[in-house]
Amino acid sequence: MSTQKTPQMLVAVVGVGLVGSEFINQLLSIPTESSPFRLVSLSSSSRTVYFEPTNAITSIEKWKTILSESNEKPDYESLTAKLSSSISPSTKVAIVDNTSSDEIASMYPKWLKAGINVITPNKKAYSGDLRLYEEILSASKESGARFLNESTVGAGLPVISTLKELVATGDKVKKIEGVFSGTMSYIFNEFSTGSPDGPSFSSVVSVAREKGYTEPHPADDLNGFDVARKLTILSRTIGSSLLPSLQSFASVQTASLIPPALEGIPTGDEFLKRLPEFDAEFDQMRKDASKEGKVLRFVGVVDTVKGEVKAGLEKYPTSHPFATSLGGSDNIIMFHTERYSPRPLIIQGAGAGAAVTAMGVLGDLFKLV
Ligand SMILES: NC(=O)c1ccc[n+]([C@@H]2O[C@H](COP(=O)([O-])OP(=O)(O)OC[C@H]3O[C@@H](n4cnc5c(N)ncnc54)[C@H](OP(=O)(O)O)[C@@H]3O)[C@@H](O)[C@H]2O)c1
Numbered sequence: 223m224s225t226q227k228t229p230q231m232l233v234a235v236v237g238v239g240l241v242g243s244e245f246i247n248q249l250l251s252i253p254t255e256s257s258p259f260r261l262v263s264l265s266s267s268s269r270t271v272y273f274e275p276t277n278a279i280t281s282i283e284k285w286k287t288i289l290s291e292s293n294e295k296p297d298y299e300s301l302t303a304k305l306s307s308s309i310s311p312s313t314k315v316a317i318v319d320n321t322s323s324d325e326i327a328s329m330y331p332k333w334l335k336a337g338i339n340v341i342t343p344n345k346k347a348y349s350g351d352l353r354l355y356e357e358i359l360s361a362s363k364e365s366g367a368r369f370l371n372e373s374t375v376g377a378g379l380p381v382i383s384t385l386k387e388l389v390a391t392g393d394k395v396k397k398i399e400g401v402f403s404g405t406m407s408y409i410f411n412e413f414s415t416g417s418p419d420g421p422s423f424s425s426v427v428s429v430a431r432e433k434g435y436t437e438p439h440p441a442d443d444l445n446g447f448d449v450a451r452k453l454t455i456l457s458r459t460i461g462s463s464l465l466p467s468l469q470s471f472a473s474v475q476t477a478s479l480i481p482p483a484l485e486g487i488p489t490g491d492e493f494l495k496r497l498p499e500f501d502a503e504f505d506q507m508r509k510d511a512s513k514e515g516k517v518l519r520f521v522g523v524v525d526t527v528k529g530e531v532k533a534g535l536e537k538y539p540t541s542h543p544f545a546t547s548l549g550g551s552d553n554i555i556m557f558h559t560e561r562y563s564p565r566p567l568i569i570q571g572a573g574a575g576a577a578v579t580a581m582g583v584l585g586d587l588f589k590l591v
């Protein structure tokens with residue numbers, strides 16, 4: 223079988239941590255004969271390698287060594303030049319950004335203008351300053367290069383693609399409501415089960431951190447910014463009248479769970495040492511919810527009818543899907559639309575972890591060939 227007619231896609235990966243490594247392994251697991259992809263470049267924050275397409279990286283066993291033995295420092299000007307000069311009718315190029323870097327995010331307009339497709343689980347560019355997002359849109363329009371973002375919300379779950387189809391086919395999104403953070407999902411699935419009692423809030427957060435589910439500093443999860451960024455991406459993808467008021471994720475009404483007295487504590491260890499001082503408050507909220515037959519969940523809402531985008535702790539009846547169908551670090555997203563009414567379209571499943579996130583990224587790459 224020949225795949226000669228499919229244009230080949232040269233792929234450069236920037237950032238080779240958890241998701242990046244898993245992505246490379248998934249990409250290289252596709253048999254070379256049938257794969258449209260050629261992995262030509264890898265970059266970490268300190269090293270980079272670049273190979274001609276005929277000499278592309280193919281070995282799952284060796285790519286780490288190849289990168290670690292390089293003495294070359296990353297140079298994104300030079301990478302951009304090399305990639306854009308390879309573009310031809312039979313060759314497309316894509317950069318996969320697996321960093322959480324603002325600096326890399328700010329390069330997207332330049333890459334897109336040069337005809338380089340951009341795929342990323344990094345939320346920074348799409349949820350930051352509205353001006354950067356508008357530059358991304360116009361650069362993509364100008365060159366025809368695409369930017370794909372499926373794995374920024376719900377990791378591998380088909381959240382963005384579903385939303386895009388709803389919008390493109392003329393459905394009207396009234397409200398999107400969901401548990402968007404795997405970390406917050408885990409914390410509240412453990413903390414609030416409907417019973418008035420249970421483990422203390424601080425102990426649940428400590429266990430989540432030990433298991434590696436939180437950022438090194440748990441305040442980076444409890445501030446709700448991750449959810450605010452995801453809501454910004456959804457709002458912008460709807461492209462509705464919500465847009466002008468959403469200058470960045472910072473314009474989302476976000477009710478942080480960090481007790482004001484613990485704001486600004488520099489280390490995660492110190493933060494966790496003091497968190498028990500606030501257990502009684504969280505305990506009271508759990509008791510109050512339980513009295514109403516409800517659980518606590520940290521949710522995000524995009525309400526196009528009220529023109530509201532907000533993230534915070536809400537109460538849901540113990541019979542609600544947010545109470546009954548979540549386990550571990552699952553995400554759940556409900557789309558209330560004109561067509562999906564009164565019962566919403568629901569997407570649910572693992573919303574974090576390297577394997578599913580890398581799948582979301584690789585799935586995007588397949589959309590380009
Ligand atoms: N690691 C991922 O699963 C993931 C997914 C999508 C996008 N990204 C993006 O990839 C880039 C690099 O991320 P990073 O270096 O911060 O990620 P990282 O080092 O892999 O770890 C931090 C993240 O771990 C996630 N996580 C992984 N497994 C989990 C589990 N079993 N239960 C609960 N939470 C779990 C949480 O994501 P949540 O709070 O989002 O659930 C948490 O924020 C960033 O731009 C990031 O936004 C990462």
Ligand SMILES: *[C@@H]1O[C@H](CO)[C@@H](O)[C@H](O)[C@H]1NC(C)=O
Pocket residue numbers: 348349369370371382386454455456458459
């Ligand atoms: C996400 O990507 C799609 C293209 O697949 C694009 O139409 C949409 O505007 C993007 N949204 C954001 C916020 O980046």
Ligand SMILES: CC(=O)N[C@H]1CO[C@H](CO)[C@@H](O)[C@@H]1O
Pocket residue numbers: 236237238239240241242243265266267320321322
């Ligand atoms: C989620 C993930 O894999 N993040 C990694 C992306 O790449 C950077 C830079 O190599 C790593 O530090 C991250 O861990």
